[in-house]
Each structure stands twice: as structure tokens, then as C-alpha cells.
Amino acid sequence: MELFVAITIGWLMTCAVWLLLSRSLFRVLAGLALIAQVANIIVFSSAGLGDGGHAVIPGKENRLAEGHPDPLAQALVLTAIVISFGTLAFSLVLLKRNRLSSVDDTTQALAQTEDVHR
Amino acid sequence: MLPLLLLTALLATALLAPTVLRCLGGPGRVILASVPPALFLYAAAASQGIWKGEQQYWSLPWHENLGINLDFALTPWGTLLCLLVLGVGTLVTIYGLAYLKGDPRENRFFFAFFLFMMAMVGLSLSDNLVILFLFWELTSVASYLLIGHYHEKLESRKSALDAMLVTVGGGLALLAGILLLGFVGGSYQISELVEQADTIRSHSLYPAIFWCVVAGALTKSAQFPFHFWLPGAMAAPAPVSAYLHSATMVKAGVFLLGLTHPILGETPLWHNTLSIIGAITMTWGALVAMVQRDLKRLLAFTTVSALGTLVMLLGLEHELALKGAVIFFISHAFYKGALFMVAGALEKGTGTRDVSVLSGLFKSYPLLGIAAALAALSMSGVPPFAGFVAKELLYQVKMETQAFGWFILSCGFVAGVANLVVAFNVGILPFAKKKEGAETSIEPNYKPTRFSFWIGPMVLAVGSLLVGAFPGFFLSDIVNRSVSQIANQDFYSKLKLWHGFNAVLVLSLVTLAVGVVIYRLRDRLWSFGEGLKNQFGWTAVGNFRRIWEGILSFCLWTTRLLQSGSLTQYVVVFMIVAIGLLTAAWRVSGYDLSIPGPIELRWDVASVLVLMTLAGWFLIRSKRMLTAILSLGGVGMGIAALFALYGAPDLMLTQMLVETLTLMLFALAICGLPKIQPPQLTLWGRSLRALVALGSGVAITLLTLKALDVQVAAPVSQEMAARSVPEAFGRNVVNVILVDFRALDTLGEVAVLFIAAAGVGAMARFRSAAERPQRSVVLVSAVRYVPLLVFVFAIFLLLRGHNEPGGGFIGGLVAAMSAILVHLATGDGRIRLLRMTPGAWMTMGLLVAVWSGVYGLLESESFMHAWWGSEFTLPAVGKVIIGTVLFFDLGVFAVVLGVVMKLYEVLASWAHPEEVGELRG
Structure with missing residues (x-):
């Protein structure tokens, strides 16, 4: 099953990069959101998907059941989900703020707001 | 402790000098002038034992675990340099105070001047290479400030920058060499490294160490082809030229070579490199000096030549070479310091430095003339001066040396003749009468016949005479001890002025004769030099500046190319580089793609994957934003389903x-955004876009498969899972990791969220939204109780999180939803939960989280160390243990709640088109 998960991840990555390369800032943001999801699921699956079971120790036991998934990867992904939500919301506010101050919201217009050419 | 005392005194002088000069005036000058002689006498008295064979060491711990301590040592070679620095410093200070009188930037000058003196003393006495490097760089910085003293002149600034770039660039190489030495030898302490010398010399890194250290030494000591910064440094006031750029700083490179000779020397690489570079520098400097007419440039090139001689001597494989080097090291400081001071005094008096113009000045400056003549005779190696003793030894070494014998000897002969010519040009020519009535006129309002102007050169010149006449009395111990240290073996040899009539003396006489003949032809030489300069458009300094300009424009070009400001371009470049690196890593590791295991199809998972694939397709094809958002949500929910299917309820x-x-x-x-514009790309642009996107996808797929395939060590999570129940009293291992084992990470992540929300707040400059006209009656009455229920549920999730799925993150998100629900229904301008603003929740949460860590710091001196208290059972929740971990989770809960509320608040306030228009106006 890992093979199919990996292929799906690849497909989603393709979609994310395709969106990142568009002119519309909105689609760039959508790409950003998607790439964050892809990253989370890569971390999750790279620790191995396990043979079933949860990362919770059953009552009256002192250890996880056999074939449990990796709890550390889950902890990493949990905070990553919340953080990527935070950054996405931040970018959304940026997008909105940009819209409020200028009419054009394409990536080309953004490039011209800051003149690095001396 | 002698070194610390000297350093502190000089640093204090440097810091106080501007104030002293400004507030005290004349008496202040006397105070400043008395500091170096006092320190010189003290150091000379304290170091008496050194010349009898004692060695003293001091060490103050600094970064002991890195092996970097304030180690100082009184060794013969270091003490020699230290005494030269303080002794010549005494005379130059007196001279400089007179020279710069009336200069508005005098205060600044003496700050840098004494700072330099301190750095030089520190350099000469340090026994730790890292400390030595610090002082080394400090001398470069001080030199930069002093060369750029007349900073209104473009050439001054350029020269200062040249000197800085060359010496600091070399300094970086030296640092690399020092670090390598420390790596190979296991210490930065010079006295310890000397014992490791054989190991270091036979180590495979030896050539790298050698080149790095030598690069530092050769740039500092202005060796070919880095010599050009030294003549440029003559833009500085004359005291600086006399002090830094002839007697002391430029000797630092030679000093370093002497210091590292016991560690790195005595190898073919050392002998060949140093003797050849030294010989080239010696000859080239002397030849160029011959055709110069500017007094200071001319002296600068002879300094280059002298430094070349010193480097060559340190490199030659001859028993007397080191002895010659030490004697020449001393005698050069004497006569060159004197001549530079004379040159400065003449420039002050006549307004010119052109030797072909200056004439008949002896009448106006008799004492200066005597000093100049004595110094010049010493420089040309006439007996009975120190220069003669040195030159005799030089010729003897050159004649007897084995490798490159003829090359070295002919270089030495040419340099000797040129030096003689130059010495006469500087010391005799300006004072001699050229023609009747051709005396250079003296500016009437400026007559530098004052004591301060001639005392320095006179003391040095007479010193040169005395030392030369009685070398055994003055120099024997100093030279023998220093040579013993450099050679790292006992050395004793008597110093004599007169060696009898031998081949060396004949060579000296021939040199003298040829020199005098060429001196008579000096006018032709000068015009020859002018012609050469006009014929060849390039100079070393010009080339260096061209290279430097080239580097700068290359940087500008790459910046323009890479930082174009186009997001699309950044993504393309980033992805292509990432794919390239992955491919390269792939090839190197030689990984063959193995598809993991027999494929058993799980239909539940497969259907989720199909759903996600379709959602992705819809996302990229969507023309309307709402479609895009829903598709994105579809992907996210698919991922949630995957998490559920693979045992990750949290x-x-x-x-x-x-x-x-x-x-x-x-x-x-x-709301208020325009429609997605259809892409207007060319076929080529579309293909590139598709190619990059597909490439990234394939790379990520392969990377994921590889990650699944590789297991280099047992996962740390096994240990964490084993310790979860007995030590952290929690059954939900994910939550235990988050709030206990890796709590510090979580604290950082929570802080990131906090900062993101604070940034959003700053961008929004929140303004209360107008009351919304339409309210849903159903919603308003429903939400009166629902949010309370949701909030209680959130607390429930928080409390049970340690044993069951739940916890601070999840609880916080749910609680935020209850606040949002109220806001959606009532449409009040501001969002509140339990009468608290988002900012209040966020801040309180962060404080609680940090405080829960501080408790562990107080109790067990370890931040975030858990403390457990009493245990009780709640209905529905189960067992809850009061402890810092619970408080930490509570902090996380509050931060997440506050952050989400804040983000929602800002976006909601902008959602209505009428307000958008208002804001835009």
C-alpha cells in the first residue's frame, strides 16, 4: 500500500508545484496549502505506516501493542499541521492586505513593488 | 602579570587619549608621550631573565573546553618584538605628537595609534594561536584606520581598503591554518604544538596548514605579489609609515614565520617556498625603489625588499640564516624608522617629497641631516653600523647556501646595490647641495627644527651605530636566544663586526663601488623609471583593484539574476536545484528502486487515495475560487482519513x-477578490511549468519510497513509548512526547504561532466592523447554549489528552470554534470568549506555558523538567494528575485558541466589500 501512498503524494506534489507557478496569487496560496499537506503526509508515512493499531497504550498495559505506528512521527506531524495552518492564515491575511492596497494581485505585480535593481 | 598589565595600560591609554588631548592640551601631550617609555622600561627590566634563558608563562582560563585561553609567554623572540614595539613606539609617539599638532583629527589618530600598540604587544606575547589571531586582526583594523587618516582624499580611502582587504584576507587564511593546526596538534598553545612538531610535519594535512599560515604571514609582510598594499599605505601620516609600515606591523608576518618555524619549518616545502618568494620580493622591491623619486614610496619599496630578505633568510637552509634574520630584523627597524621620520619632517618643512627637487637642506636641518646620514650609512651596510653586521651575514649565508645558490646570491647582489643607491638618495641627497643657490626653500611659518622632530631619528641612528660597533655587547644574548627559540635547538655564535679580509668583504666592496657608480647616474634612472611607467599601463595595485571591481560586479550580476523578485522564477529555480540535488544524491548512494514487499490492496485506503487524486485534479483545473477551496478541503479530509486508517487518532x-x-x-x-485569471502562457512556458511540476512529483515519490526503505537506527520513539507510562504517567504517547519529552520543541512551535498571529494583528490595524444588519434568529437563539457545550467539550478533550486522543492543540481548536460560532451568529464586531480578547488568550497561554517550564528550572535546575502532584478522577474524563505538564498543555490550549480567534477576527473584519472600499480609500 505504501507504493500507492507514495504515488499519491507525488501527484499532490505535482499539483502543488503547478499551482505555485501560476500568476494568480490566490492559486499560489492554494499551492502553499497543498505543499504543507504533502510535507505532513511524507513525514507521517516515512516512519512506516504500521500494521494497524494506535499510538495509544491500551489500559492495564505498559507498552504499545505490536505493530504500532511511530508515535514520534505523529507528534511531529501534529504540531506541523497546526503550524502550517498558522503560516497559511498569515499568508491569507497578506494576500488580503495586498488586495486592499493594490488592484493587481498577480505575482508579476508583487515583483515590481520592491526594486532590487539598485 | 606583565602581559596583562601592558595590555590594560595601553588599552586604557587608547581609550583615554582623545579625552586627555582635548581637555588637558599641552600637559596631556606630555602624559601621552610618557606612557610608552614607562612601559618600555618596565618591560625591559622585567624581561632581563629572558636573555639568560628563563621563560615565563601565564594562563587565564577563557574557553577551556575549546582550548582557547588567555595564554601568554615571555619568549626571547616575542620579547624582542615587544621591546621593539614599545621602544620604537616611544620615539614615534614623541614625533607623532609634534607631527600631528593642529590636526583636527588628532584625537582619533591617537586612539587608533595606541590601540595598534596594544594589539602589537598582545601579538608578540601571546602563546595561544587563537589569541594571537585576534591581535593580528586588530592590527589590521588599526592600520586601516590610520592609513585612512586623511579620509577626504580618495586615494587614502582606496589605499586603506586595499591594505585591509589584503591583510584581512590573509588573516582569514591564517585562521583556517590555525584551526587546522589545532585539529592536527590537539592544542592551540604554541609551546604545546612545538612538542607535536614531528606529528604535524608528517601529517597529510601539513601542506594545507603550511599554505594557510604562510598566506597569512606573506600578505601581512607584503610579499610579492601582495606587496602593493605597502607603498599604497604611504598615504598615511609619516609617524604611521615609520611605525606600522616599516618597524612593527609588517614585521608581524616575519614574526609569525619565526614563531611557527619550530612547528612547520625544516621541510623542503618551507625552504623552497619561502626562499624563492623572499628572493623575488627582495629583488623586485629594491629595483622598483631605485627608480622612485617620492621619498616615502621609495622607502616603502625598500621596506618591501627588506621584508623579502627576512622571509628568504627564514626559508634558507643554512645554520647562519636564522641568525642573519634576527640581526636584520633589529637593524632594519632602527634605520628604517629613522629614515621615515626624516622623510616626514622634510615634507612638513618643504611641502614636497620629491628627492630630485630637495637640495641643500643641511643648513636648515643640521641635526636631522646627521641622523639621516647615519641611518643611510647603516642601511647601505657601511661599517661600523648595525646594517654592516647584518649585511656581512647575509652575504655569507647567500654565498654558502646550497639550494638555488647562484640565484640567491645574484638576487642578493642586485638588492644590495639597489639598497645602497636608495640609501644615498634618501639620507644624503636632500641635504647635499646640488648647485650653488639651489637650496629648497623652507616654508617660513613652519620650521620643524624642534626637539620632537630630530630626537627620534637621532636616537635610532646613533643606536644603530652603537649596536653595530659593539654587536657582541648589545646583541649577543638577544640574537642567540632568539635563534635558539626559532631553530628549537641551542645556538651559540659570537657576533663580531670584523671578520677579517675574506670573500664576503670583497663582495661588500664590489657592491659599494657599483652602488656609488649607479648613484651618480640617478637622473637617468629616474627618467628610465618614468618611461617604464608610461610604457606599461599596469601595476600590481591596478590589477588588484580590477580584480576587486570584477568580484563586486559579479556579485551584483548574480544578485540581479537570482533576486529578480519574481516568485515564479524563485520556485522554478528552487525546484530544479532540489530535483538536481536529489538526483545527484541518488546516483552517489547507488540506490536501486525496490518496491516494498508484496502489495496487499486495502480497498478503504485505495478509495481514499483515489478521492485525493481527484481532488488534486479538480484543484488545478478549477476556474472558481470556491471550487478550489472545496477541492483543497477534499485533499485535507482525505489525509485525515488516512491518519484514521493508519492508527493516528490525534x-x-x-x-x-x-x-x-x-x-x-x-x-x-x-470575499472581494477578483476571479482567477486564466493563465496567459506560451506553449514553452506551459511545458516548462508542467515539466517542473511533474519532476517535483516524481522526485517526491521516489524520496518517499526511499525513506520507507531506509532504517539506519532503532527509532528513538521505542524508548519514548517504553518510558511513557512509568515515567510520564500518560498512555497517549503522542501527547506525552508533545508536552513532556519534547516539550521545549512544542514551546517553540507555540511561540511561532503566537508570532504569526501577532504579525497578522500588526498588518490588520483592527477596526471594529459595523453591526451586520441581517441576523439569523434561529442561529442567535441556538448559539446561546451551544458554544458553552462546545467549550466544555474542549476542556474535556484537553484533560483526557494525556491518556486518550485529545490534548491542548485539539482542545484549543475546538474551543476556538465555539468562539467563532458565537461570532458568526451575532455578528458582533469583536470576538470574545469568556470576555477575553484573542490577544489576552494568546499572551496568557504563552505565559502559562513558560511558567510551567520555569518551575522545573527552580526545582531541578532543568527547564521544562516535569513535576507531578496529586491525582484525582473526574467523571467521563478519568484519571487526571495535577502537574506542570498539565499546566503546559493548558498553555498550549490557550495559545492555539487565541491565535485562531485572532486570525479569524482579522479576516472577518475584511470580509465585507463595503468596508474593503473604505479601507482602500
Whole structure:
């Protein structure tokens, strides 16, 4: 099953990069959101998907059941989900703020707001 | 402790010098002038034992675990340099105070001047290479400030920068060499490294160490082809030229070579490199000096030549070479310091430095003339001066040396003749009468016949005479001890002025004769030099500046190329580089793609994957924003399902909550945005886009498969899972990791969230939204009780999180939803929960989280160390243990709650088109 998960991840990555390369800032943001999801699921699956079971120790036991998934990867992904939500919301506010101050919201217009050419 | 005392005194003088000069005036000058002689006498008295064979060491611990301590040592070679620095410093200070009188930037000058003196003393006495490097760089910085003293002149600034770039560039190489030495020898302490010398010399890194250290030494000591910065440094006031750029700083490179000779020397690489570079520098400097007419440039090139001689001597494989080097090291400081001071005094008096113009000045400056003549005779190696003793030894070494014998000897002969010519040009020519009535006129309002102007040169010149006449009395111990240290073996040899009539003396006489003949032809030489200069457009300094300009424009070009400001271009470049690196890593590791195991198809998982694939397709094809948002949500929910299917209930909960909130925020954000514009790309652009996207996808797939395939060590999570129940009293291992084992990470992540929300707040400059006209009656009455229930549920999730799926993150997200629900229904301008603003929740949460860590710091001196208290059972929740971990989770809960509320608040306030228009206006 890992093979199919990996292929799906690849497909989603393709979609994310395709969106990142568009002119519309909105689609760039959508790409950003998607790439964050892809990253989370890569971390999750790279620790191995396990043979079933949860990362919770059953009552009256002192250890996880056999074939449990990796709890550390889950902890990493949990905070990553919340953080990527935070950054996405931040970018959304940026997008909105940009819209409020200028009419054009394409990536080309953004490039011209800051003149690095001396 | 002698070194620390000297350093402190000089640093204090440097810091106080501007104030002393400004407030005290004349008496202040006397105070400043008395500091170096006092220190010189003290150091000379304290170091008496050194010349009898004692060695003294001091060490103050600094970074002991890195092996970097304030180690100082009184060794013969270091003490010699230290005494030269303080002794010549005494005379130059007196001279400089007179020279710069009336200069508005005098205060600044003496700050840098004494700072330099301190750095030089520190350099000469340090026994730790890292400390030595610090002082080394400090001398470069001080030199930069002093060369750029007349900073209104373009040439001054350029020269200062040249000197800085060359010496600091070399300094970086030296640092690399020092670090390598420390790596190979196991210490930075010079006295310890000397014992490791054989190991270091036979180590495979030896050539690298050698080249790095030598690069530092050769740039500092202005060796060919880095010599050009030294003549340029003559833009500085004359005291600086006399002090830094002839007697002391430029000797630092030679000093370093002497210091590292016991560690790195005595190898073919050392002998060949140093003797050849030294010989070239010696000859080239002397030849160029011959055709110069500017007094200071001329002296600068002879300094280059002298430094070349010193480097060559340190490199030659001859028993007397080191002895010659030490004697020449001393005698050069004497006569060159004197001549530079004379040159400065003449420039002050006549307003010119052109030797072909200056004439008949002896009448005006008799004492200066005597000093100049004595110094010049010493420089040309006439007996009975120190220069003669040195030159005799030089010729003897050159004649007897084995490798490159004829090359070295002919170089030495040419340099000797040129030096003689130059010495006469400087010391005799300006004072001699050229023609009747051709005396250079003296500016009437400026007559530098004052004591301060001639005392320095006179003392040095007479010193040169005395030392030369009685070398055994003055120099024997100093030279023998220093040579013993450099050679790292006992050395004793008597110093004599007169060696009898031998081949060396004949060579000296021939040199003298040829020199005098060429001196008579000096006018032709000068015009020859002018012609050469006009014929060849390039000089070393010109080339260096061209290279430097080239580097700068290359940097500008790459910046323009890479930092174009186009997001699309950044993504393309980034992805292509990432794919390239992955491919390269792939090839190197030789990984063959193995598809893991027999494929058993799980239909539940497969259907989720198909759903996600379709959602992705819809996302990229969507023309309307709402479609895009929903497709994105579809992908997210698919991922949540995957988490559920693969045993991660916490992740599933978090993902679903976050997806819901993301959907909501996106929906708020797209109000008032224009439609997605259809892409207007060429076929080529579309293909590139597709290619990069597909490439990234394939790379990520392969990377994921590889990650699944590789297991280099047992996962740390096994240990964490084993310790979870007995030590952290929690059954939900994910939560235990988050709030206990890796709590510091979580604290950082929570802080990131806090900062993101604070940034959003700053961008929004929140203004209360107008009361919304339409309210849903049903919603308003429903939400009166529902949010309370939701909030209680959130607390429930928080409390049970340690043993069951739940916890601070999930609880916080749910609680935020209750606040949002109220806001959606009532449409009040501001969002509140339990009468608290988002900012209040965030701040309180962060404080609680940090405080829960501080408790551990107080109790067990370890931040975030857990403390456990009493245990009780709640209905429905189960067992809860009061402890810092619970408080930490509570902090996380509050931060997440506050952050989400804040983000929602800002986006909601912008969601209405009428307000958007208002804000834009």
C-alpha cells in the first residue's frame, strides 16, 4: 500500500508545484496549502505506516501493542499541521492586505513593488 | 602579570587619549608621550631573565573546553618584538605628537595609534594561536584606520581598503591554518604544538596548514605579489609609515614565520617556498625603489625588499640564516624608522617629497641631516653600523647556501646595490647641495627644527651605530636566544663586526663601488623609471583593484539574476536545484528502486487515495475560487482519513479541525477578490511549468519510497513509548512526547504561532466592523447554549489528552470554534470568549506555558523538567494528575485558541466589500 501512498503524494506534489507557478496569487496560496499537506503526509508515512493499531497504550498495559505506528512521527506531524495552518492564515491575511492596497494581485505585480535593481 | 598589565595600560591609554588631548592640551601631550617609555622600561627590566634563558608563562582560563585561553609567554623572540614595539613606539609617539599638532583629527589618530600598540604587544606575547589571531586582526583594523587618516582624499580611502582587504584576507587564511593546526596538534598553545612538531610535519594535512599560515604571514609582510598594499599605505601620516609600515606591523608576518618555524619549518616545502618568494620580493622591491623619486614610496619599496630578505633568510637552509634574520630584523627597524621620520619632517618643512627637487637642506636641518646620514650609512651596510653586521651575514649565508645558490646570491647582489643607491638618495641627497643657490626653500611659518622632530631619528641612528660597533655587547644574548627559540635547538655564535679580509668583504666592496657608480647616474634612472611607467599601463595595485571591481560586479550580476523578485522564477529555480540535488544524491548512494514487499490492496485506503487524486485534479483545473477551496478541503479530509486508517487518532482530529478552519478562513479571504485569471502562457512556458511540476512529483515519490526503505537506527520513539507510562504517567504517547519529552520543541512551535498571529494583528490595524444588519434568529437563539457545550467539550478533550486522543492543540481548536460560532451568529464586531480578547488568550497561554517550564528550572535546575502532584478522577474524563505538564498543555490550549480567534477576527473584519472600499480609500 505504501507504493500507492507514495504515488499519491507525488501527484499532490505535482499539483502543488503547478499551482505555485501560476500568476494568480490566490492559486499560489492554494499551492502553499497543498505543499504543507504533502510535507505532513511524507513525514507521517516515512516512519512506516504500521500494521494497524494506535499510538495509544491500551489500559492495564505498559507498552504499545505490536505493530504500532511511530508515535514520534505523529507528534511531529501534529504540531506541523497546526503550524502550517498558522503560516497559511498569515499568508491569507497578506494576500488580503495586498488586495486592499493594490488592484493587481498577480505575482508579476508583487515583483515590481520592491526594486532590487539598485 | 606583565602581559596583562601592558595590555590594560595601553588599552586604557587608547581609550583615554582623545579625552586627555582635548581637555588637558599641552600637559596631556606630555602624559601621552610618557606612557610608552614607562612601559618600555618596565618591560625591559622585567624581561632581563629572558636573555639568560628563563621563560615565563601565564594562563587565564577563557574557553577551556575549546582550548582557547588567555595564554601568554615571555619568549626571547616575542620579547624582542615587544621591546621593539614599545621602544620604537616611544620615539614615534614623541614625533607623532609634534607631527600631528593642529590636526583636527588628532584625537582619533591617537586612539587608533595606541590601540595598534596594544594589539602589537598582545601579538608578540601571546602563546595561544587563537589569541594571537585576534591581535593580528586588530592590527589590521588599526592600520586601516590610520592609513585612512586623511579620509577626504580618495586615494587614502582606496589605499586603506586595499591594505585591509589584503591583510584581512590573509588573516582569514591564517585562521583556517590555525584551526587546522589545532585539529592536527590537539592544542592551540604554541609551546604545546612545538612538542607535536614531528606529528604535524608528517601529517597529510601539513601542506594545507603550511599554505594557510604562510598566506597569512606573506600578505601581512607584503610579499610579492601582495606587496602593493605597502607603498599604497604611504598615504598615511609619516609617524604611521615609520611605525606600522616599516618597524612593527609588517614585521608581524616575519614574526609569525619565526614563531611557527619550530612547528612547520625544516621541510623542503618551507625552504623552497619561502626562499624563492623572499628572493623575488627582495629583488623586485629594491629595483622598483631605485627608480622612485617620492621619498616615502621609495622607502616603502625598500621596506618591501627588506621584508623579502627576512622571509628568504627564514626559508634558507643554512645554520647562519636564522641568525642573519634576527640581526636584520633589529637593524632594519632602527634605520628604517629613522629614515621615515626624516622623510616626514622634510615634507612638513618643504611641502614636497620629491628627492630630485630637495637640495641643500643641511643648513636648515643640521641635526636631522646627521641622523639621516647615519641611518643611510647603516642601511647601505657601511661599517661600523648595525646594517654592516647584518649585511656581512647575509652575504655569507647567500654565498654558502646550497639550494638555488647562484640565484640567491645574484638576487642578493642586485638588492644590495639597489639598497645602497636608495640609501644615498634618501639620507644624503636632500641635504647635499646640488648647485650653488639651489637650496629648497623652507616654508617660513613652519620650521620643524624642534626637539620632537630630530630626537627620534637621532636616537635610532646613533643606536644603530652603537649596536653595530659593539654587536657582541648589545646583541649577543638577544640574537642567540632568539635563534635558539626559532631553530628549537641551542645556538651559540659570537657576533663580531670584523671578520677579517675574506670573500664576503670583497663582495661588500664590489657592491659599494657599483652602488656609488649607479648613484651618480640617478637622473637617468629616474627618467628610465618614468618611461617604464608610461610604457606599461599596469601595476600590481591596478590589477588588484580590477580584480576587486570584477568580484563586486559579479556579485551584483548574480544578485540581479537570482533576486529578480519574481516568485515564479524563485520556485522554478528552487525546484530544479532540489530535483538536481536529489538526483545527484541518488546516483552517489547507488540506490536501486525496490518496491516494498508484496502489495496487499486495502480497498478503504485505495478509495481514499483515489478521492485525493481527484481532488488534486479538480484543484488545478478549477476556474472558481470556491471550487478550489472545496477541492483543497477534499485533499485535507482525505489525509485525515488516512491518519484514521493508519492508527493516528490525534492527527485525524487535528487535521479535521484545521481543515474546517482553513476552509472558513479561505472563504472569508476570497470575499472581494477578483476571479482567477486564466493563465496567459506560451506553449514553452506551459511545458516548462508542467515539466517542473511533474519532476517535483516524481522526485517526491521516489524520496518517499526511499525513506520507507531506509532504517539506519532503532527509532528513538521505542524508548519514548517504553518510558511513557512509568515515567510520564500518560498512555497517549503522542501527547506525552508533545508536552513532556519534547516539550521545549512544542514551546517553540507555540511561540511561532503566537508570532504569526501577532504579525497578522500588526498588518490588520483592527477596526471594529459595523453591526451586520441581517441576523439569523434561529442561529442567535441556538448559539446561546451551544458554544458553552462546545467549550466544555474542549476542556474535556484537553484533560483526557494525556491518556486518550485529545490534548491542548485539539482542545484549543475546538474551543476556538465555539468562539467563532458565537461570532458568526451575532455578528458582533469583536470576538470574545469568556470576555477575553484573542490577544489576552494568546499572551496568557504563552505565559502559562513558560511558567510551567520555569518551575522545573527552580526545582531541578532543568527547564521544562516535569513535576507531578496529586491525582484525582473526574467523571467521563478519568484519571487526571495535577502537574506542570498539565499546566503546559493548558498553555498550549490557550495559545492555539487565541491565535485562531485572532486570525479569524482579522479576516472577518475584511470580509465585507463595503468596508474593503473604505479601507482602500
